[in-house]
Amino acid sequence: MRISKDPEVRKQEILDAASRLFEKQGIEKTSMADVAKEADITKGLVYYYFKSKEELVDEALKHFILESELVLKNIVQNRNLDFFGKLSEILKLYFLTISKNLGINTLAKSNPGVYELVKRSLCKSALDHTGVLVEEGVKSGFINISHPEYILKILIGGIADLYSEGVRDPDVFADIIEQTLHLPKDSLRIW
Amino acid sequence: MRISKDPEVRKQEILDAASRLFEKQGIEKTSMADVAKEADITKGLVYYYFKSKEELVDEALKHFILESELVLKNIVQNRNLDFFGKLSEILKLYFLTISKNLGINTLAKSNPGVYELVKRSLCKSALDHTGVLVEEGVKSGFINISHPEYILKILIGGIADLYSEGVRDPDVFADIIEQTLHLPKDSLRIW
Amino acid sequence: MRISKDPEVRKQEILDAASRLFEKQGIEKTSMADVAKEADITKGLVYYYFKSKEELVDEALKHFILESELVLKNIVQNRNLDFFGKLSEILKLYFLTISKNLGINTLAKSNPGVYELVKRSLCKSALDHTGVLVEEGVKSGFINISHPEYILKILIGGIADLYSEGVRDPDVFADIIEQTLHLPKDSLRIW
Amino acid sequence: MRISKDPEVRKQEILDAASRLFEKQGIEKTSMADVAKEADITKGLVYYYFKSKEELVDEALKHFILESELVLKNIVQNRNLDFFGKLSEILKLYFLTISKNLGINTLAKSNPGVYELVKRSLCKSALDHTGVLVEEGVKSGFINISHPEYILKILIGGIADLYSEGVRDPDVFADIIEQTLHLPKDSLRIW
DNA sequence: GATGAATGAGCATTCATTCAT
DNA sequence: AATGAATGAATGCTCATTCAT
Known part of the structure; x- marks a missing residue:
């Protein structure tokens, strides 16, 4: 019909x-x-x-990013959030998207490629927005390390990997991020 | 013929x-x-x-790892190297293997899957050995952070990614590792 | 094109x-x-x-049987034919199908398997219908031997074999059937 | 080695x-x-x-026959056996060979072809020898039917089929043969 | 006589893509 | 816009056969 x-x-x-x-x-x-x-x-x-x-593949993959693009933009521009608040919000969103897109299936040994592509899209998007934020953080003195952009990149990608391998505790992630970016303990409130 | x-x-x-x-x-x-x-x-x-x-695929992929397995073992058990010496050596070897196996080609958009598989093998091997070392480092007080094993994992994978995206400066890597593991500045001598 | x-x-x-x-x-x-x-x-x-x-094989083989299935059913249920009439009709149909499907080619030494499969299908179908008839024949006393179902089976298969080996005279077949089932001489009119 | x-x-x-x-x-x-x-x-x-x-296939199949060829010849030429004795002996041998060669496996749907080939060899051999015997039987009046050679052929083949389908009772076979060849009841002693 | 590396043709099956309707 | 029959190239894999040693 x-x-x-x-x-x-x-x-x-x-x-x-x-x-x-x-x-x-x-x-x-x-x-x-x-x-x-x-x-x-x-x-x-x-x-x-x-x-x-x-x-078809190209357009389908674009989707994984675009979905959260708008929301991200809003977070970064939100004047009601301070540096730590913004970073927390972005990470929250990032986790949400990860948990939606990087399920167990995606990781199966028989299925390499998608995981990587999706992750790459996701990370790229996350990086674009946290990148701006981190720059801000560096300028205002909240972040005080060298090569923060690389460390951030490593963090963003590594977190996705950890998540997909089963690590799910938000406190663990907050802890890791705080330590690697040399932020004050408990400055991030991810959940 | x-x-x-x-x-x-x-x-x-x-x-x-x-x-x-x-x-x-x-x-x-x-x-x-x-x-x-x-x-x-x-x-x-x-x-x-x-x-x-x-x-064929399995055996071909095995190659990427096994090559360095032996060398790694020797480093970890080498009594002439202190903690920082060993970590430096392992990372040096890791970089060598990465630079040999994760070239620009491997990353080509048309080629997802291999990069990931190879990287996974490589990282697994690196982790197995640095893992032991880090445990040692924790015990002897050289490493003083929480969740060192996750951070190490993130580092190992992230370094491979950074490298494959074109970052090649050894000092940058040393710097990143020192900061994220909270090691003294210039304690690692990668090159 | x-x-x-x-x-x-x-x-x-x-x-x-x-x-x-x-x-x-x-x-x-x-x-x-x-x-x-x-x-x-x-x-x-x-x-x-x-x-x-x-x-494809399954569907192709189905054809050899199904063609005559309907006709067979009609014969058995035809009230205008007596026992010998029905048996004669079924055998007639059986010969027709055999002669159409079990040609010399099928028997070629290089071609075992098909002959057997086709024959098996054919015989199964013939047996299903003659079986009912023979039961009838036994009940009404036309057939008066022990193990009539086995003898019928042997006959049905054997006839196909004989045919495929070149024996084609209908009188010979009628004769054989009459004798083995112990039916009166000339009770069957196959042609 | x-x-x-x-x-x-x-x-x-x-x-x-x-x-x-x-x-x-x-x-x-x-x-x-x-x-x-x-x-x-x-x-x-x-x-x-x-x-x-x-x-290789040809020579391997030849084997199925040759094994019994010699024994058969001896039976037919044995002057100590009367007609029924010889027929009984031949059938006995035939059953033995069948039960050895036409096992369940050979019949599997996935394995058409071998069954047929083996059966054909077996039957040919059996026929060659019983044929002579039947001729003898006809001449001496023990067998009194028309087309005995065809009926014998049908019997020999049909018996193999019945056997391979699970019918194993020697009395049933004796009964069938006696009836179809119009021999006196209990004239054959197969086992 | 015996080995086993090497060949090449063939096979069932899948799939992206086209196109007449 | 939409259908679905049709194409053709490729893919993983098997196997009878050959041949240098």
Whole structure:
């Protein structure tokens, strides 16, 4: 049966279907036929909206970032939060996104690649925003170490890895961040 | 034309050819036919030495780690090195291996998966050995932070990532490690 | 050049092509590529209609039986035929099917397996229907031997074998059946 | 390690190994490598003795017959046995061979072909010898039916089938043979 | 006689992509 | 916009066979 939909809606449905499958089975192991079936349409239509699998993959991965982009921006620009408050908020959001996107499945040995791609997107986004914040922190003297941008990068990526390996205690993470960035104990309130 | 070779040699050639291709194009995108062609033999012979692609992949990846395993052990047990000396040596070796195995190519967007797999192997090996050392460091009071094992993990993985993104200055790395583990400035001599 | 056909038709064409080849070369020696070529389509399309070779084989073999299933049922239930009439009709149909499906080719030494499979299908179907009839014959006293079901089984299979080895005279078959089932001479009229 | 053996012995060993595997897994599913491994030699040596798989298959199948050929000949020519005695002896031998060669495995759906080939060999041999006997029986008036050779053929084949389907009672078989050949009740003593 | 490394053709199956309707 | 039949290239894998030693 032929169901016409608003192009925007259709495209979004396909993107969602693809994202779901990529996360569950990995990108390479997800075929265009799989995507079509998941979206309950035909392969032909997938190709009507995306001219190749590569394009579909690219657009689907973009999503992982864009979702939180807006929220992040708001946090950083929020004048009601001080440095530690902002950092806490960003990390909170970061954890939320991680826990949503880096589930056990994504990590399976049979599924390398997606984890990495997703993580890379996630981290890039997180870094862009914390980066600004850290700069601020350095200027205002809250952060007092050399190469803070690198350390931050390491932290952001490492935290994602730790999380995906099962470490879930927020206090542990707060503790780690405070120590590595040489922040006062208990300055971060992640949960 | 038929060229017979010593099985050891042949097997190594195949392993080398495979590693080369895995690094260049990624594991999934490297077919057994590709490997055969690269090794200048027939597919059949590849299967004569490795009974499946999975086995070939496993053995090829093993290489990235095993090479340094022995050396690492020696460092840790070396009574002529103090704590900082040992940590320096291990990190030196770690960098060497990274710089040999995690080149720019490995990171190519078209090549997720290998980087991650190799990195995971590498880090696991590094962690096993530094882990023991850090424990030692904690006991003897050189290291004085909470969750040192997680921080070390984050460091080890993050350093590989930083390197693969182009950061190559040894002083930067030494600096980062000293700060995050709260070690005295200039206690590590990586180069 | 791209020729689209009604799926029903296409599927039947593939089934026909496959049956032809199975009969000529045997199942194991017929590749999916052979089938595609015989049907003048691509391998991919064969898989579009049958999800594996096994499924194709199964469906192709089904054909040998199902064709006559309906007719057989009608014969057995036909009130206008007496016991000998029915048996004669069933055997007639059986011969027809045999002569259509168990040609000389099927028996070729290079082709074991198909003959047996087809024969097994054929015999099973014939047995199901003659079985009921024979039971009837036993009850009404037309058949008066011990182990009639085994003898019938032997007969049904044996007849197929004899036929496939070149014996074609209907009188011979009628004679054999009459004697082994201990029926009155000339009670069966096969042709 | 290199073990030289008498060529005759070696060839026989290979033949035995092959027969074992053909019976267990079917001909098509037995590779030359399997045969070599089962015979504990290398593939090359199999090819030294048999120039192709086809030749190996042919010779292996011949075996199923030859084994009993000699015994059969002796029975038929034994002047101490009367007609029924000889027929009984032959059938006894036939059952023995069947029970040895047509086991459950041979019948497996995944293994059509071997069963048929073996059965065909077996039956041919049985027929050759019972044929002579039946001719004798006809001449001396013990057998009094038309087409006895065809009926015998059907019987011989059918009995093998019944056996392989699980019917094992010797009395049943004796009964069937007596009835179909119109021999006096209890004239055959198979066991 | 015997070994086992090497070949090459073939096989079932998958999948991204195209295109007539 | 949407369908789904059709394509064709690739993929992992098997195996009979050869041949230098």
